[in-house]
Amino acid sequence: MPEEPTTPTDPASSTAPAPSARHTELLEAAYGYALEHGLADLSLRPLATAIGSSPRVLMFLFGNKDGLVRALLARARRDELAFLDRLGEHPGPGEDDHRLADTVEHVWSWLAAAEHRPLLRLWAEAYARSLVEPDGAWAGFARATVDDWLAVLASHQPARERDGAAGAADRTVALAVLRGALLDLLATDDQVRTTDAVRRQAALLRGGL
Amino acid sequence: MPEEPTTPTDPASSTAPAPSARHTELLEAAYGYALEHGLADLSLRPLATAIGSSPRVLMFLFGNKDGLVRALLARARRDELAFLDRLGEHPGPGEDDHRLADTVEHVWSWLAAAEHRPLLRLWAEAYARSLVEPDGAWAGFARATVDDWLAVLASHQPARERDGAAGAADRTVALAVLRGALLDLLATDDQVRTTDAVRRQAALLRGGL
DNA sequence: AAGCTACTGAAACAGTCGTGTCAGCGAGGG
C-alpha cells in the first residue's frame, strides 16, 4: 500500500520525491480555484467538483486538508519568489548606485498590476491568518514573506548603506510603504492615489540622505 | 413574541433601540473571546460556553451569527475610532503647523504598544477577510478603515497642504507606512527595527517638502 | 499471466455547524 506521497520535508535527498504529473496538475487547478475563492472557507467537496476531481483523490495526493493548504500556500509563495528572483538578478556586479527608490517604484508597478490582484488578495489573507493562528498549515507564512522581501531589498541597497541599523530601517520603511499602499489599493481600488503616494515616497527617499 | 432586537439599521430614530444591559455584557465578553481566538473559525457553541452563555441566547440577542460578527466588528471599530477621535482633538483651532510627521510618530506609539496587539491582529484579520469576501458580515470593513484614517490624517495636515492630489498622496503615504510597519511588527515582533523605520520616515517627511 | 504502482469511485463514518422548536424561568406592572 503506497498511499500518501504528501511531499515530506526532504528525505535526506536534496529534491522532493517527484510531485507526479497528476499532483502538479490538480495543484494548479486548485490554486486557480483558491485565487478566486480564497482559502478561508475552502472545503474539499466544492473544490474537488470544481476542478473535476474528488475529495478522495485530494486526500490521496496531499495527505489531508492541511497538506493541501500548505501546498497551495507554497504554490502562491512560488509566484512571489519568482518575481523576487527576477528582481534580484537586476543589480549587476560592481554597481553600487541602485537606490531603494528605483526598486520601490519598480516593485509597485508589479504590485499594482490588475492581473496580480487575486494573488495579492490571497497573500493578504494568508498573511493575516498566519498572524492570528500561528500553528497549523499557515505557520510562519507572514514571517517568511517579511524575510524574503527584506533580503531582496537589502540586495538593492548600495553596499555601504546596507549594514547597520540605518540600513535595516531603510529597507523596512521601503517594505512598509509598499505593503501599506498595497492594502490601500486592495481596499479602495484607487490606483492613481496609491501610485501617487508611492511615487511621492520614492521622491522622498531620493531627496533625503 | 418580542424575539430579535438585532439592532437594525436605524428605524427612523437617530439612536439605536437600546442595546439592553445583557446585550452589551455578552458582546463585551464575546469581544474578549474574539480578541484572543480570532474571527476566522469562530463558532457559536465554543464561544457560548467560554463566556458562560448558550447559542440560543446569542441567537436571541444578535439574530444570527452574521449579526454577532457584525456586532463584534463594530465593537472593534469603536476601539479604533476612540483612538482616532482622541487624535482628532489634538489640533487646536488656528494652528497650522501640525505636520504629518508628528502624527505618524504619535500614532505609531499607539500601534506598537504591546497591549494593542490583539486588537490589531483582529483588525488585520477582518481587513483581509473583507477583501476576499466583500459580501456578508465583513462587507466594507477595509474600505471603512481606510476612509476613517485618511480623514483623520487630513485633519492633521496644514490647511494649505490638505487639498489636491499632493495632499492626498501625503496622507496616503503616511497611512501606508504605518500599516506596513504594523504588518511587519505583527509578524516579526521586532519593535526596534519597525520603530526605527517609522522614525526614519518621519525624518524624511520633515526634511523633504 | 501475474504483480506492482498510481490513481479513482461510492459510500459511510463521526463530528460540528447554524438554526429552529417548545417549553419555562424570574421580575415588574396592572
Add this chain to the structure above:
DNA sequence: CCCTCGCTGACACGACTGTTTCAGTAGCTT
C-alpha cells in the same frame, strides 16, 4: 393574581465538515 417582557435550557433538525473503508481500474514491468 396574572400577564407580559426579557432571557434561558434542552433538544433535535438538516446540512456540511474532514476522513476512512472497501473496492476497484488502467498502465507498466517482469
